[in-house]
Amino acid sequence: MKLEKIPKIVAHRLALYHRCLRNLYENGERLISSYELGKFLDLKPSQVRKDLSYFGAFGVRGKGYDVKYLLKTIESILGVSKPWRMVLIGAGNLGRAILNYEELRKCGFEIIGVFDNDPKKIGEQFAGHVIRSVEELEDFVKKSGVNIGVIAVPPKSAQKVADLLVSCGVRYLINFSPIKLKLPPGVLVEDVDISIPFKVLTFKILESEEMRI
Amino acid sequence: MKLEKIPKIVAHRLALYHRCLRNLYENGERLISSYELGKFLDLKPSQVRKDLSYFGAFGVRGKGYDVKYLLKTIESILGVSKPWRMVLIGAGNLGRAILNYEELRKCGFEIIGVFDNDPKKIGEQFAGHVIRSVEELEDFVKKSGVNIGVIAVPPKSAQKVADLLVSCGVRYLINFSPIKLKLPPGVLVEDVDISIPFKVLTFKILESEEMRI
Structure with missing residues (x-):
């Protein structure tokens, strides 16, 4: 299946469909209409049908879409059906929130190493991880087969951390x-x-309150 | 200025333009072309011109857009030029990351109260705030004039917290x-x-690697 025509905004919506469909499937739902799916995601049924038609998913009139088929197909398009090995740089509050974010683990995004440059944090245990020094990053990446680097450091250090990750051979980044x-x-x-x-x-609030000047 | 035609996806991009323009302005830039602006945000110049034309901003050929005018106009459309008073529910790692997120303060989003239901956290000081019991929320909201409630609690408590905020009269929510x-x-x-x-x-990675099946 060649899918080069899916625009990024649709990819974003597919990520929303994905979570919604997984919850539906876990709750025992087997069929869903574009109307119901749209209601969950604040989208028009016509938008849902258009989005899903990008990859050839067509509902059956009067029955709807097969939840499992749709879920598996979207998983495959988003690449969340395979495990992704990630390193997290920055073990502050944001980094720890990411470590604890259950939805990521559910989708195969596994943080295999946590790094910081704060001597007070290095060596500490958090959520089953030992926080390592960034000086160990290069060795770690080479030995462990890392796909994605997650940057959760203060803005002033972000470029330096990105440069370091790239120099270690990490080509895919999430930048917080x-x-x-x-x-x-x-x-x-x-x-x-x-x-x-x-x-x-706040844009929507102003719009709803017609407070525009 | 009546702007009901601005779609949500454009509002999202305006938020991106906003941060970019503020940084440019702080760095002394006074004029910018749609080409340069597009480069900062990975958008085509034609997309930039279309987005900005929604609210009547037109660049001058060969000179570009007036950075200050554009910044002030987008600030006004997004509503970030006025202060917003927010309560944060959930003083875990995610809540603390939100409290420390400088970009929010820069844009007039002020957290005026932090609440949790964990007795171990209640009374603790963090980032200049005393963490309060959720039992105090109703009184606090009534006395303090709160616009926005920020929900940063575990998924299983989120609906309960949303119901509580709404029952206290908070009509605008950010749900993490x-x-x-x-x-x-x-x-x-x-x-x-x-x-x-x-x-x-990961969608983009698969796309770039042409690993589609």
Whole structure:
């Protein structure tokens, strides 16, 4: 199945469908209509049908979509059906929240190493991990077969950590710091800025209150 | 200025433009082209021009956009130019990461009260806040004029916390738990699921490696 036409915004929605479908499946649901799926995700049924048609999933009129088939297909498209081995850099509150985020473990995202440069944290145990010095990162990456590096350090250190990860051979990054990283070609990054949903919410509040000037 | 036509996906990009423009302005930049802005945000110049035209911002050919004007206009559209008073429920690692997230403070999002139900945490000081019992929430909300409730509790408690916030009169929520909240009409919520960017990244990885089956 060649899927080069799926735009990024659809990938984002597929990630939402994925969580929703897994919950439905775990709750014993076997069929779902585009109307119900849309209701769960605040999308129009026509949008749901269009999104799912990107990869050839078509519901049966009057019955709906097969939940298991849809779930397995979306898992395969998103790549969450295979295990991903990740290192986490930054063992502060954000890093620890990521370590504890159950949804990640459920989807095959496994943190296999946690690193920090704070001598007070190095050697400490958290959530089954020993926090290691970033000086050990290169050796660790070479020995352990790491796919993804997760950057959860303060903004001023984020570029340095990204450079270090790339120099160790990590080509895929999740960046939780609100800065734009400079990266060589071939390195993929997904930025997570926790402030974005707050700004989208206040946009919606103003819109709903018609407080525009 | 009436802006009802701005779709949510554009609001999301405006939040990205906002951070970028503020950084540019702080660095002394006064003019920027759609090409440069697009480069910062991985968008095509045509997309940038289309997004900005939603609210009547047009660049001057050969010169570009006025950074300050654009920044102030987007601030006003997103509502981040005014202060928002928030309560945070959940003083675990995720809650503490939110408390420390500088970008939020920079944008006028002020956490004025932190609540938890863990007796071990109640009374503790963190980042200039005393952690209060959720039992005090109702009184606090009534006395303090709270706009937004931030839910950073484990998934199994999220609906209960949402119900409590709504019963206290809080109508706008940010939900960091990966569950779909059931809310009465008129309550706005923005969901933040930290696992989504991981799934979008692996989608892109598979796409780039052409590992599709």
